[in-house]
Amino acid sequence: MQTPIQALNILQQSITDNNFEFVPRKERSKAPVTSAIAKIIVANLTINDYVKVELDHDGSGDYLWFFTADDGIKYYIKFKILQQNRIKFLSFHEAEY
Numbered sequence: 001m002q003t004p005i006q007a008l009n010i011l012q013q014s015i016t017d018n019n020f021e022f023v024p025r026k027e028r029s030k031a032p033v034t035s036a037i038a039k040i041i042v043a044n045l046t047i048n049d050y051v052k053v054e055l056d057h058d059g060s061g062d063y064l065w066f067f068t069a070d071d072g073i074k075y076y077i078k079f080k081i082l083q084q085n086r087i088k089f090l091s092f093h094e095a096e097y
Contacts, residue, residue: 002081004050007065010085015042020087033075033092041069056080068095
């Protein structure tokens with residue numbers, strides 16, 4: 001498992017390299033961000049935006065990384081780091097709090 005700073009570095013590099021995807025969600029009550037907005041938000045993340053990491057409950061052995069961002073709007077970000085450092089965003093939307 002990576003450290004939080006390593007996960008952040010992988011996230012930022014993967015976004016720069018367009019090596020990411022968003023999980024399609026059935027529920028659309030929370031408006032997702034576009035790829036262009038996600039790139040801006042992720043580029044400005046720091047380790048201070050790290051919230052937690054936990055083992056995914058899907059049995060994959062993957063870890064879920066949680067960050068928040070605030071650029072005037074608060075964002076909730078949850079992602080996995082897959083093979084070849086591909087990022088899979090499970091959540092990336094305005095925070096509810």
